[in-house]
Amino acid sequence: MPGTPLPDAEQLLKALTDQMRPEVGPETGLIGIHTGGVWIAQRLHRDLKLKVPLGTLDVSFYRDDYEKIGLHRDVKTSDIPFEVEGRHLVLVDDVLYTGRTIRAAMNELFDYGRPASIRLAALVDRGGRELPVAAQFLGATITVPPNHNIELKRDSNGRLALALSGDEHVA
């Protein structure tokens, strides 16, 4: 595969945790986006010792590519087990790319209430933004070869790793 080797996801996660520690409080709501974002959010939630239960989002019902590619096959359930209204939130995703997933996630969150603020944490930023979206907490910026996709994997021990794959549906 051309280009530089992919960074170690576990190290990136540690860097992300350290960045976030001084910036989150006991009432901060953490919300992971399915599927990779939820894995990261679970680890952040544990390591940052957050009190508010973890939220999860599946943005399938808010995606802007529904007209093009239809409903995603494997829709997960969104679960926000806390009051969104007036709360400071951090959205968590694995790979930040076009920004469309984050747009969809924000639209969905506003159907739960009006948060005080939303910040974004991402493990990696691969560039290619199509919307004005930026991460406030970020593991690393990486370059991905054209027509390739980057994915987060989790093994049976819960260890996270980044993997490069040929382009199928880049979301």
Added chain:
Amino acid sequence: MWLDPANPQLNKNGELHHLLTLEGLPAEILWQILDTAKSFVGVTQREVKKVPLLRGKSIFNLFFEPSTRTRTTFEIAAKRLSADVINLAINVSSQTKGESVLDTVANLAAMNADMFVVRHAASGAPHLIARHVAPEIHVINAGDGRHAHPTQGLLDMFTIRHYKKDFSKLRVAIVGDILHSRVARSQIHALTTLGCPEIRVIGPKTLLPSHVENLGVHVYHEMRKGLKDVDVVMMLRLQNERMQGPLLPSAQEFYKYYGLTEDKLALARPDAIVLHPGPMNRGVEIDSSVADGRQSVILPQVTFGIAIRMAVMSILAGN
């Protein structure tokens, strides 16, 4: 638009384009609908019960036969998907002026319909419409004659799965007027496809279709035998119009032999659940104490019915 001649609900990728019947649908599609509906149950419990998926789409509820609950749940489902819904009760409009079904549909299609939800007293009417609409239009059968009521069958499966988790060990009884019931047919096809090992049908000989056992079900004429150790009891509505005919002596006699009472239900497993598609005839096919009792899941069925219809509409419109 190419549709599979053997199963005209499916497009060339094997995806659902119309929903006309559960017969012959692959298990994978049934599971996809049930899984998607589960995510929609979460949406319907939120403060804002809408998602933007079908924004700008026009869905026509074409009811050639009266219905309150089914039409309302389709309407709510479409509105929660942000679609525009137009309700047409056709038995009181164009049909009385002599317009054919296909002309009615063609006129509505010319008003830029994206989806038709069709209820009709004639079996096969939704198929006929599906064959004649433009390729980008989707058709959902909301009950046709004695043939099929696929969204009812799906919401029943959703309800069973919700309470029983797994179909592979279940014993299910369907009780009452199987002969005239499109609901029973859809239930039997869905249960079979989802791997339910034992389906029983219980009813008098006059209300069971001949050769019903060819569908893979076990036939019982005695309710007390048929309900023994079942996990799920699915009651059917006894349609009032049948009571005037020669098939039944009287509603009282039907209640005596086939009405679900507490003492008959006691023969089923203690954790058995009771379903009914509505509208119920209390004191005919079901006793009030059972309908309102702890084993009844009749009202959850209605709630789940909205999520199922949201799932079907959003999967179809995206394919």
